[in-house]
Amino acid sequence: MLEPETDGHLLERETGRRELLSRGWLELWRDTVQLPDGNEATREFIRHPGAVAVVPLLDDGRIVLVRQHRYPVGKVLLELPAGKRDAGETTLQTAVRELAEETGFSAREWAYGGEIHNAPAYSSESIWIWFARGLVAGPRRPDVGEFVETALHGAEELESLELAGELPDVKTSIGLHWLAQWKSGRRMLDWRPA
Amino acid sequence: MLEPETDGHLLERETGRRELLSRGWLELWRDTVQLPDGNEATREFIRHPGAVAVVPLLDDGRIVLVRQHRYPVGKVLLELPAGKRDAGETTLQTAVRELAEETGFSAREWAYGGEIHNAPAYSSESIWIWFARGLVAGPRRPDVGEFVETALHGAEELESLELAGELPDVKTSIGLHWLAQWKSGRRMLDWRPA
Numbered sequence: 001m002l003e004p005e006t007d008g009h010l011l012e013r014e015t016g017r018r019e020l021l022s023r024g025w026l027e028l029w030r031d032t033v034q035l036p037d038g039n040e041a042t043r044e045f046i047r048h049p050g051a052v053a054v055v056p057l058l059d060d061g062r063i064v065l066v067r068q069h070r071y072p073v074g075k076v077l078l079e080l081p082a083g084k085r086d087a088g089e090t091t092l093q094t095a096v097r098e099l100a101e102e103t104g105f106s107a108r109e110w111a112y113g114g115e116i117h118n119a120p121a122y123s124s125e126s127i128w129i130w131f132a133r134g135l136v137a138g139p140r141r142p143d144v145g146e147f148v149e150t151a152l153h154g155a156e157e158l159e160s161l162e163l164a165g166e167l168p169d170v171k172t173s174i175g176l177h178w179l180a181q182w183k184s185g186r187r188m189l190d191w192r193p194a
Numbered sequence: 195m196l197e198p199e200t201d202g203h204l205l206e207r208e209t210g211r212r213e214l215l216s217r218g219w220l221e222l223w224r225d226t227v228q229l230p231d232g233n234e235a236t237r238e239f240i241r242h243p244g245a246v247a248v249v250p251l252l253d254d255g256r257i258v259l260v261r262q263h264r265y266p267v268g269k270v271l272l273e274l275p276a277g278k279r280d281a282g283e284t285t286l287q288t289a290v291r292e293l294a295e296e297t298g299f300s301a302r303e304w305a306y307g308g309e310i311h312n313a314p315a316y317s318s319e320s321i322w323i324w325f326a327r328g329l330v331a332g333p334r335r336p337d338v339g340e341f342v343e344t345a346l347h348g349a350e351e352l353e354s355l356e357l358a359g360e361l362p363d364v365k366t367s368i369g370l371h372w373l374a375q376w377k378s379g380r381r382m383l384d385w386r387p388a
Contacts, residue, residue, distance in 0.1 A: 007270045010263045010341050021215055021222065026238055026316070028215065028222065033265060041339045044220055045266035046240075046316075069204045070314035071227060072239035076201045077314055118312040118364045119319070120264035120271055122220070122240070126362075145235045147204050163381055168320075170312045170364040177371045187357055 009036050012043070025049055025084060048125035052094040053082035053171040055113070055179050056105055057133040063155065063179070064135065065172070066102050066148040078151060078161070079169045080176075082127070095130040096194070101141045103150045108134025111189035113178050118170055127171050129178065131189055155179065203230050206237065219243055219278060242319035246288040247276035247365040249307070249373050250299055251327040257349065257373070258329065259366070260296050260342045272345060272355070273363045274370075276321070285322040290388070293326060295335045297344045302328025305383035307372050312364055321365050323372065325383055349373065 016032040027047040035041050056064035063080075070077050083098035085091065092110060099105055113129035142148055153161075158176055161167045167176075181187035210226040221241040229235050250258035257274075264271050277292035279285065286304060293299055307323035336342055347355075352370055355361045361370075375381035 007261075007263070010261065010270055010343065012263050012265050012341075020217075023214075023238060031265070035339055036341050039339065043265045044217060047266075067201075067204065069201070069206050070311070071206050071225070071237045072241075072316060072318045073311050073314045073320070074318075075311075075314070076204055077311070114359045115362055116364050116367065117264070117267050117269075117271070117362045119317065120267045120269070120363060122266060123313065123317075124266045124268075125313070126267070145229055145233065147206075147230050149204065159380070163375065165308045168308070168310045169314060170310050170368060173310065173371070174364060174367050177367070181357065186353070 011036060012041070015040065020044065044122070046119075046123040046125070048084075048123050049087070050085045050091075050126040050128065051082055052085060052091050052098060052128050052130060053080045053175055054095050054099045055080055055129065055131045055175045056099055056103065056107065056135055057131065057179075058135055058152065059133075061154060062152045063158065063176070064103050064105055065151045065153060067151050068148045075168075077169045078153075078167060078172065080172045082171060091128040092130060095128075095132070099132060100138065101143065102148050104138045104140040105132075105135045106138060106194070107132035108136070108194055109191045110194060111191045113175070113189070116171065116174055129171065129175050131179070131182070133191070155183075205230060206235070209234065214238065238316070240313075240317040240319070242278075242317050243281070244279045244285075244320045244322065245276055246279060246285050246292060246322050246324060247274045247369055248289050248293045249274055249323065249325045249369040250293055250297065250301065250329055251325065251373075252329055252346065253327075255348060256346045257352065257370070258297050258299055259345045259347060261345050262342045269362075271363045272347075272361060272366065274366045276365060286324060289322075289324040289326070294332065295337065296342050298332045298334040299326075299329045300332060300388070301326035302330070302388055303385045304388060305385045307369070307383070310365065310368055323365065323369050325373070325376070327385070349377075
């Protein structure tokens with residue numbers, strides 16, 4: 001997606017960097033960049049460790065989601081299980097951990113879906129989407145201070161919620177869309193044992 | 195999506211607020227909240243003015259997109275035309291302005307698609323998606339320091355790009371998914387003259 005030879009007329013090149021703020025996972029950086037026309041500009045953005053979302057498929061076709069109060073938007077959202085990547089984790093390790101912590105489920109098979117960027121104007125965040133099947137229930141282990149509840153829904157019911165505007169979380173909308181592409185044979189998934 | 199009577203066991207209530215940083219549109223806030231179990235926690239998040247994305251439909255069926263270097267993720271992304279809401283604008287006014295600035299097109303008809311949240315864990319951002327048709331070409335007026343180029347693609351070609359992982363921008367993926375829902379009769383759009 002970045003082709004320096006043909007995209008040179010679009011590229012911004014780093015000429016300096018300063019950390020504005022660092023608190024836990026939240027790092028705010030301010031870079032100076034050289035614009036394609038040679039002028040200088042500043043780019044302020046969050047440096048994010050990346051996150052993983054899981055599309056967990058029950059044998060009966062339902063999908064395992066979580067409901068959670070998302071304070072910055074003031075709403076309880078229905079979302080795919082997801083969480084930030086811890087240092088040193090592969091994205092699959094994050095997926096296995098977050099699915100277990102938030103829902104209690106473990107999975108016998110996993111397939112990688114792809115990578116999305118949810119705020120490329122001001123955050124380096126990637127969200128890597130994994131699919132999980134062969135689910136086995138177990139105890140939930142939410143983080144301290146994390147209040148989530150599990151919700152099981154069929155794919156048609158979820159599309160109705162999306163059409164009604166009740167599924168505004170982007171990773172959830174995209175994960176379910178990719179699931180529909182896979183079910184219809186348009187998207188390939190390479191399932192592997194856990 | 196927020197039902198205080200039934201979701202009380204999930205709700206976090208504000209007990210204090212402090213602005214950590216303010217630079218242009220970027221405001222970082224730190225709230226203290228009371229958790230559902232009565233304990234206190236802090237929530238740091240970006241207070242964002244919100245943004246609008248446009249799905250611009252040419253009469254020949256192609257879609258008008260833009261290519262742009264997104265510095266925080268280090269990639270040139272293919273995206274729907276979009277931009278932040280200026281103070282006092284309705285979301286439709288932002289849509290009309292951003293479509294003209296980034297692509298030069300104006301539209302004879304508009305239909306509202308819906309609202310998504312792209313980073314509800316750490317940003318208050320909403321992205322409102324509008325559909326536009328009856329497009330008329332005109333001169334582009336990019337912001338100073340903004341380097342974007344217009345790209346026209348058919349819906350099938352865009353699905354192939356998405357399946358190949360070449361369309362990672364979330365608003366673009368969702369806008370095109372909603373377009374497919376409308377074309378197949380599953381999503382209703384209420385078109386109005388500009």
